[in-house]
Amino acid sequence: MxxxxxxxxxxxxxxxxxxxxxxxxxxxxxxxxxxxxxxxxxxxxxxxxxxxxxxxxxxxxxxxxxxxxxxxxxxxxxxxxxxxxxxxxxxxxxxxxxxxxxxxxxxxxxxxxxxxxxxxxxxxxxxxxxxxxxxxxxxxxxxARVPRHDADAVRRSREATIAWLRARTAAGDALVALAGELARAASAADAVARIRALLDTDESTAQLLLGTPLDMLLPSAVAAGRRELADAEERRDASSRAADASGPA
The missing domain is CATH 2.60.40 (Immunoglobulin-like)
Known part of the structure; x- marks a missing residue:
């Protein structure tokens, strides 16, 4: 984020x-x-x-x-x-x-x-x-030594990161349309509402997207974001498999 x-x-x-x-x-x-x-x-x-x-x-x-x-x-x-x-x-x-x-x-x-x-x-x-x-x-x-309640927090953080990478990638893919919407926005609140409608996302994510540096939405950054997203999903899945194999903490 x-x-x-x-x-x-x-x-x-x-x-x-x-x-x-x-x-x-x-x-x-x-x-x-x-x-x-x-x-x-x-x-x-x-x-x-x-x-x-x-x-x-x-x-x-x-x-x-x-x-x-x-x-x-x-x-x-x-x-x-x-x-x-x-x-x-x-x-x-x-x-x-x-x-x-x-x-x-x-x-x-x-x-x-x-x-x-x-x-x-x-x-x-x-x-x-x-x-x-x-x-x-x-x-x-x-x-490996992280207690269960901390492991849950790590898992939530990982899921939040994945959700953000997906949102940022979607914003980059829709950059032309997004720029058009922002050019017509009358205020920051209007811009957030337009981002929500265009990308079908929640308000907090839309607010974060509004503050995202423009270079993070360029094609090269979007491509890097896709690789980062795939890596994050792979790490999440590997962590889940390891947790299942080790049983309850």
Whole structure:
């Protein structure tokens, strides 16, 4: 899922709100792939003042040189609120990478991609890391130790991610019609209503689609989203088979 950018008056910068992501030296110099962090830097000319943002960062691990994926995310209550940043100020935030994604990895070099949620900011360059067999075993073991109630939450999160990828793919497939509807919208509420009618989706999904960066709806991103959707469905089905084989927790 993707949330809309917040652009307080006077903000500027390459991202539209002055904020950019920078990999700190603790990551670029033999950083720990199991504890990824990234710096949020105000590169604009004006103070960035949050309007409810929490500066949550999510990530994905890909093969070296692979294009940036569409990073899906889900979270539940209680994130820390962001603080104002003057030009040149920075704050460091952890990058959340689902433990379940590690099961798909092989030992060796990989790229870590990061994205900031609300406002939407993607790291300009991926972070090259080395993944070891021991790391993969630890993260997979962490998933295996998840209690039943936490496993249910993970399953709901996975289903929400799949639903979002389906909605985003449908929006990309209908991009021309969607642009036409949005061009006629008299307000944000009208735009949400038009998205709901065009794509036959619920209000919360329509609101998220309204805030989706346009580049995530381009044909290349839609194609990547389809691959990501297929992978997510495959991981879900594999997890369900494993749970059935292991019996009740």
């Amino acid at each position: 993707t949330l809309p950018d917040a652009r307080p008056p006077g903000d500027a910068g390459p991202s539209g709100h002055g904020l950019e992501l920078r990999w700190p030296t603790v990551m670029t110099r033999d950083g720990d792939p199991e504890a990824v962090v990234v710096d949020v830097v105000n590169e604009g000319d004006a103070r960035w003042i949050p309007t409810g943002e929490s500066l949550l960062a999510f990530g994905a691990i890909t093969a070296p040189g692979a294009p940036p994926p569409g990073i899906a995310f889900a979270f539940a209550g209680g994130p820390r609120r962001a603080v104002a940043l003057d030009p040149g100020d920075r704050t460091r935030v952890p990058v959340s990478i689902p433990d379940g994604d590690w099961a798909e990895l092989e030992p060796g070099p990989h790229d870590v991609h990061a994205v900031l949620i609300s406002p939407h900011v993607r790291a300009a360059e991926p972070l090259r890391v080395t993944i070891t067999a021991e790391m993969i075993a630890r993260r997979c073991a962490a998933v």
